[in-house]
Amino acid sequence: MLSFVLPESLAMLSEKAGRQPYMFADTGLPALLEALLDIGAKTENIKVVIAGGAQIIDQTAEFNIGLKNYEAVTAFFMNNHLSIDHEDIGGISRRTLCLDIGSGCNFIQSQGQGAVHV
């Protein structure tokens, strides 16, 4: 599981980006995929679930980090020929994601709503 906050490490000083690769989509997602493949994951068995990308009301395109994060994540999976199995994106609510390591069961909970199993 990866929880990143920004789309592009290139927008940052390289010293900062190198210190925290998991804070960015463009460095965190490749590292996650590589780590999974290193421990024997098969791409055909990988189930991709994404959630987040909430936005403040009237957030203009330039400052809309939630939308840019979503664009970055979809571009990454498309470039790596992985389809997204489930997504819960946008809106104004924070999400909580849970992954049960034992069963592989995920759920997403948006604030104020019940958990959705995926």
Add this chain to the structure above:
Amino acid sequence: MTNVDDIINGIDTLKAIPPVATQIMALAEDENSAMSDITDLISHDPSITASLLKICNSAYFGLSRKVESVRDAITLLGLDQIVELVLLNGTAENFRDEPDGYGLGEGELWHHAVLSAHVAKVLAENHGLANQKHLIFTAGLLKDIGKVIMGRFVAFSYEKINILVHSKGYSFNEAEKEIIGMNHEELGAQIGKKWRFGDKLIYIIRNHHMVDESSRNNPETALVYLADIVCMMMGFGTSLDGLAYRFYGEVLDRMNLAEKDLQNVIFDTGERRQKIEKLLNLV
């Protein structure tokens, strides 16, 4: 609509901020005050002194020798750090409980308050308002104090508020005002008046969501607003109100902040988060 007097009467249920915290705030803003004034003020309050020494001697600061006095603490950790610790210590109690209505868990409002305060202070230091950093830190810390009381009224009216937010395009504070008759920032300003905060602090608390257009030109308020936005975007202490507040791009434009600058603030906040969270457990 709720009787606004009933809401305001709820202020009396809060635990008042210790006078020493508000006095230190005033002294820290005064360019003519000396370090010895602040040292004396803290030293004459045994309760604050005891808490301060306990925090300073904790493993968090990893000091090589024991802090024995307020003067020691200021010499070893710096005046800024001591002022912040006194302010945190003086305000924590009201924020710690789980407020009704907003769906916040225990300590989440406090978590959001402290992170916002730190982000606001760093913004002040980086954007030419270092001389106002204690005011901006305090405003970041106390901007949502109104939620502590407003929560019980939000809980009662949540379904109506939710409809306005999710179906009618209202922001959460616009919906609070429409349904309850007052929003949490107005209530926060009333608390500030009752607790005899300075006018600048009350102004920032009242305007931290920038509903009043003229407040968008006020640099101190703009930094507290921006710190709040960053914490919301990172999901710190957001709850049923989520990100349902308005974004004013012109505020960032006036501060000459571009997208890259906003991303840098988010990155720095993410990096600093763990350290600040450890501090939360000490106070």
